[in-house]
Amino acid sequence: MSGLLAPFRLSLPFVRVLLADLGVRPADLLVAADLPGDLMSRDEAVLSPAQYYALFESLEHLVGDRDLAITVADTLSPEVFDPPIFAAMCSPNLHVAAERIAVHKRLLGPLRLRVDADADGVDLEITWPAGDPPPAVLPVVEVAFWVALARFGTRTQVVPQRVVLPQAPRNPAAVETWLRTRVERGATTFVRFSRLDATRPFLTANAGMWEFFEPELRRRLDDLAADATLRAKVRAALVELLPAGAGTTHRVARHLGVSTRTLQRRLGEEGATFGDILADVREELARHYLTKSALPLTEIAFLLGYDDPNSFHRAFNRRTGRTPLGVRATATG
Structure with a gap:
């Protein structure tokens, strides 16, 4: 455009x-x-x-x-x-x-x-x-x-x-x-x-936080391309909406300007589901935060759109078979 x-x-x-x-x-x-x-x-x-x-x-x-x-x-x-x-x-x-x-x-x-x-x-x-x-x-x-x-x-x-x-x-x-x-x-x-x-040095400088955001900003730029798959666009939308607690099918559909039904149908045509994409994004970001930062689990849970650290702990363990603190300990050990 x-x-x-x-x-x-x-x-x-x-x-x-x-x-x-x-x-x-x-x-x-x-x-x-x-x-x-x-x-x-x-x-x-x-x-x-x-x-x-x-x-x-x-x-x-x-x-x-x-x-x-x-x-x-x-x-x-x-x-x-x-x-x-x-x-x-x-x-x-x-x-x-x-x-x-x-x-x-x-x-x-x-x-x-x-x-x-x-x-x-x-x-x-x-x-x-x-x-x-x-x-x-x-x-x-x-x-x-x-x-x-x-x-x-x-x-x-x-x-x-x-x-x-x-x-x-x-x-x-x-x-x-x-x-x-x-x-x-x-x-x-x-x-x-x-x-x-x-x-002049910024007192707000935070190289670690830039490492979190830079890959996602680049992915979002890629997802602006006309030939980007809907899966990629949903992924980019989730990265932006999760910190606001808005990582739902309805919110993502509205974000992308389509109906919930259309979103689900088109994802199905690509062999994907919204739940699978959400789980993939949360796991990838969780591993990134756990291994690349010292952020407490409370903040990580918030950034991933969970209501509390316990919900994050259970979901991460269910998906990976490991605990968040276990992953962090392995990365820093």
């Missing part, structure tokens, strides 16, 4: 947190943006660029005098589970985070991120779908995100060296005060960081 036909993948957990922080009722936003009334109850939404733009234009109108881009940036937090963003926070510094998100950006939508580094700094340029420019607020949101990520990761008041926006922000003074730098007008969405700030 390219251009205006490419969809935007919306992180609904992040949007729900954002709306709560803004004091905006989801129903009011959906009516204003002319979007489906059940959108916020879904696990994920895939919107056309026109719908995505309408959502942010309507939200900017509903927040009144507050600056939406600044509020979005200030909402940045690891509490909202979104694998590409969480992986960025786990990076050793801003430069590495940008390189990682540039690779996985299309998991979030048709935006493209170009990362260029020289001896003095790192440039980030965001490219939007051709044909219809985004509303003025969205380029500001993208730039503010990168500045917020730099500040959040380093716990330092990072100031970008240069910011370029294709349209003037609704409240230029507030945006420039928050960025602590002047905003230029240009034909692109662009932000430059000094070499010092781009390589």
Whole structure:
């Protein structure tokens, strides 16, 4: 997909947190943006660029005098589970985070991120779908995100060296005060960081967590291919939905935009069942967490979508004939 036909993948957990922080009722936003009334109850939404733009234009109108881009940036937090963003926070510094998100950006939508580094700094340029420019607020949101990520990761008041926006922000003074730098007008969405700030260590760095997410992010990229099997797409969906306790047939079917009956029928045509795929994903991820991390069983059970550690222990033992702690002991012995 390219251009205006490419969809935007919306992180609904992040949007729900954002709306709560803004004091905006989801129903009011959906009516204003002319979007489906059940959108916020879904696990994920895939919107056309026109719908995505309408959502942010309507939200900017509903927040009144507050600056939406600044509020979005200030909402940045690891509490909202979104694998590409969480992986960025786990990076050793801003430069590495940008390189990682540039690779996985299309998991979030048709935006493209170009990362260029020289001896003095790192440039980030965001490219939007051709044909219809985004509303003025969205380029500001993208730039503010990168500045917020730099500040959040380093716990330092990072100031970008240069910011370029294709349209003037609704409240230029507030945006420039928050960025602590002047905003230029240009034909692109662009932000430059000094070499010092781009390589300043992230206090949120976690190489182990990146090892968890990176293989799955790559698999999800592969699963975007048109010829990917439904089994592969279900697997990718489960990796994303399990931490939210949403690894059910109904939730996965809704995630993939098909009915539960269609999902089961098409899996059957591929010689697979949903239960078998779920069990395979849980076992593979469990072995990965047990052998590659020191995460307690309570956290592993949560990441795999179990209600409690005992349920995880019984299911793992039933499938493998071993206990979780036994597998961990063998790996570390």
